Amino acid sequence: MAELKAAVIGCGSIAKNRHLLEYEANEQVEITAVCDVVESRLTDTAEVYGAAAYTDYKKLLQDEKVDVVSVCLPNALHAPVSIAALEAGAHVLCEKPMATSSQEAQDMIDAAERNGRKLMIGHNQRFVSSHERARRLIQSGEIGNIYSFRTTFGHGGPEGWSADGKNSWFFDKDKAFIGAMGDLGVHKADLLRYLLGEEFVNVAGFIENNAKEDITVDDNAVCILRTESGIIGTMAASWAYVPEEDNSTVIYAEKATLRLEDDPVHSLVLQYASGEVVKYELGQIQSNDAGGQTNTHVIDHFVESVVNDKQPLIDGYEGKLSLEVILKALESEETGKISK
Template identity: 30%
Template sequence: MKNKKLRIGIIGCGGIANGKHMPSLAKLNTIEMVAFCDIIEEKAKAAAEKYGSENAKYYTDYKELLNDKSIDVVHVCTPNKSHSFITVDALEAGKHVMCEKPMAKTAADARLMVEAAKRTGKKLTIGYQNRFRADSQYLHTVCEKGDLGEIYYAKAHAIRRRAVPTWGVFLNEEEQGGGPLIDIGTHALDLTLWMMGNYKPKSVMGTAYHKLSGRKNAANAWGPWDPEKFTVEDSAFGFITMENGATIVLESSWALNSLDVREAQTTLCGTEGGADMIGGLRINGENLGRLYDTKVELNSGGVAFYDGKQESDADLEARLWIDSILNDTEVVVKPEQALVVTEILEAIYESSKTGKAVYFE
């Protein structure tokens, strides 16, 4: 497929499609966006007019889009509840699929997606774009080299002080499956597991809170939320043990009385060194009987008239995804890895409801 221009269909033309997927795909000369679908026809039409190829089509029924046999790739950018069945249908229709995070609302739904990808032989990946940031890429290389040794303790950070998304269906538990844990905690957990190279959880304890969600006229980055519509947690925390004895602490919030605000970040502690993302990427360790810490310079500047601008995480994600199809290589975010993230998140919610630990077989 190296000399072919891939034909792409977009299912769900809302915020994440307009803010990430379509702008990044539009920068590639190896693809063309030929079809757009949204339950709100005006959104699909607007996307087709802005990003579509000549004679691009738009739909309100995703199955009509999938019936177009000329489409090679589908991007699923819908609410969490519909990720699984749309993805499975797309794979069965012979399309490669990029599905937005989280993989699915439930672990059972995510497993159906993995099974469909294996059954059809089509590529499936999940939109964890934070893996493609410069600091994440550098740190992953450090971890792969073994510079940190055995990573046995880690923290996954997804803390907002007051930044509750008040648009769309973010506050709707039926549509989304949860709040900050499944929305932004999923990014932090994915980063952490990826750095550790560890996808074998043993047990999970978790708590989810509805402490601030009932407040009226609350201070918030996007204006006050409606307490009547806030049906998901405002914060959630997990304590995860892995089969090899490693421990991960996951923290997530949209609204929390904390000044320690960090999102899509990880802290790693290994036998040979550690790393965190506080104020930039920092590596620490011991050398010649002395402790050291160093901040990694990730900008490419320093040359006159060159601003050091690098490819964005979303742009790199899109390019490598398309390259994996054209060259038939492995995707960066493997569906089996995203499944483990979903299993752990689900276990945190379950543990919070029952007050008991959840054990993995």
């Protein structure tokens, strides 16, 4: 018998293709309630999973005694709904970016601590096999001192996979707060912090809407970042990469260069200064395209954290630090100065 009762609030694409599937596949979880303001989508989802259906998340939290809640809503709703769920006594897995401001993020952290609940942010890049292996190589000293990096995450845009297509909330600043930088850039900010084991002290952001018409958020962004020890590099996020997605990261170090998700076959390529090349086949990175890995490991890790009373790998503090990289990039674009 399942140990945990789960509710998924928001039944759009991320819930349909990730959260719901992965909860259903986890034997320790039973999906007992779902919520969405679009009744047709809600009804279909509730029928598939045999769950109670709600159009009002407050009523769901009042009526259903659930152990865990996934918040899969537009970015502007992440903080208020997560806080409500935490106050109702549920552990919360919130999609990224965790909030629209540093203060909102802190409010979520405070709510989790006040209620003795877990708060995890859905940064799935940390669970990718090539990224996990690269972190171990870096920490072991195998590649020596790191000097520089470049990372990018781009595809054709949310209209290709979002439940509402071109009418998606992703393109509306009031609901999304930020575009490609919030959708994709924050993933890479979190990954870089995880790989390098350092925080960024300087951020220069160049953020544009130059590819798509009739949207009120960015669709292309490039950031220059510097860590506390002086590692410098670039981070790009785009909704204008066609026809293929680019989700690659390259780390330039003293003894070797690490190429992550930069080769169609070998997800990790280690190029030593000696000329030796080591190639790893570690499975595909999770993708929105057909053929991407099904299990992101995010839900499994969240469930394990709750069941075994462990701190999640990406807790509220980690989510807030990754969000703040993006906030600094926005500040830099607005002021024309390097954010510190």
